Amino acid sequence: MEKLIITAALTGAETTREQQPNLPVTPDEIAQAAYECYLAGASIVHIHARDERGEATQDIEVYREIFSKIAKKCDVIIQPSTGGGTWHTLEERLQPVYLQPEMATLTTGTCNFGGDVFMNTREYIEKYAEEMLRLSVKPEFEIFERGMIANALDLLKKGLVREPLHFDFVMGVSGAITAEPRDLVYLVESIPKTATWTVAGIGRNQLPLALIAITMGGHVRVGFEDNVYYSKGVLAQSNAQLVERIVRVAKECGREIATPAEARKILGLPVK
Ligand code: KMH
Ligand code: ZN
Numbered sequence: 531m532e533k534l535i536i537t538a539a540l541t542g543a544e545t546t547r548e549q550q551p552n553l554p555v556t557p558d559e560i561a562q563a564a565y566e567c568y569l570a571g572a573s574i575v576h577i578h579a580r581d582e583r584g585e586a587t588q589d590i591e592v593y594r595e596i597f598s599k600i601a602k603k604c605d606v607i608i609q610p611s612t613g614g615g616t617w618h619t620l621e622e623r624l625q626p627v628y629l630q631p632e633m634a635t636l637t638t639g640t641c642n643f644g645g646d647v648f649m650n651t652r653e654y655i656e657k658y659a660e661e662m663l664r665l666s667v668k669p670e671f672e673i674f675e676r677g678m679i680a681n682a683l684d685l686l687k688k689g690l691v692r693e694p695l696h697f698d699f700v701m702g703v704s705g706a707i708t709a710e711p712r713d714l715v716y717l718v719e720s721i722p723k724t725a726t727w728t729v730a731g732i733g734r735n736q737l738p739l740a741l742i743a744i745t746m747g748g749h750v751r752v753g754f755e756d757n758v759y760y761s762k763g764v765l766a767q768s769n770a771q772l773v774e775r776i777v778r779v780a781k782e783c784g785r786e787i788a789t790p791a792e793a794r795k796i797l798g799l800p801v802k
Contacts, residue, residue: 538567542755543586543615561599573793639678642705702732709735
């Protein structure tokens with residue numbers, strides 16, 4: 531099996547300091563959390579920016595500051611969100627792509643998201659893909675429902691994305707796909723054999739799905755965006771603590787951990 535790519539989703543748009551007092555929010559805190567996760571074994575950091583009030587923002591200048599602070603500390607792959615929060619406009623959400631990060635997320639369909647709707651129209655899905663192609667930013671398809679895979683493959687048919695494709699299965703969001711093992715198998719069997727995939731289980735689904743991915747040959751995303759707990763009722767101390775646990779378990783299963791350079795190779799990213 532290829533080495534394990536661990537993504538740390540550090541902040542998210544929805545998680546609050548009330549839910550997780552150690553949530554990194556300022557550019558300095560996010561950069562420090564990224565560095566700690568890199569030291570622990572993460573090769574990708576998934577970034578959502580926050581403004582001075584701690585609210586999610588897609589402001590390009592805040593992303594610029596975060597990227598520059600992370601890059602000064604380490605060579606981890608920086609992957610901003612184009613999902614933002616459900617309340618951001620589709621134009622706002624695209625902003626971090628113009629900083630030409632190595633990767634960015636791309637959700638290829640609309641779904642319910644708790645009490646909200648996470649809107650991704652076909653027009654904008656294609657626009658996001660076109661801009662990422664033009665700026666050499668590799669998309670990570672955020673798959674909240676099976677139909678989103680079909681839309682991603684449609685982008686491939688239209689020449690708007692290049693192989694190898696990379697998918698992140700986000701499982702257990704209220705209103706979208708559930709997080710049963712059979713759901714994960716179904717998603718994995720629905721993508722091309724040449725594609726890579728990672729799984730982000732929401733809340734208590736994070737660890738069980740990560741364990742399945744480790745043994746199936748997939749990759750793993752953990753972090754406060756998706757889950758603030760270490761175990762039932764016990765808050766995690768940091769994003770890095772969640773990464774460290776995956777590293778320990780993966781090694782026990784005989785799965786080595788990818789460095790950022792090795793992750794670039796696995797994902798088909800240009801070597802830095
Ligand atoms: N916050 C969610 C509505 C992404 O980062 O690309 C969307 C999200 C996906 O978090
Ligand atoms: Zn996200």
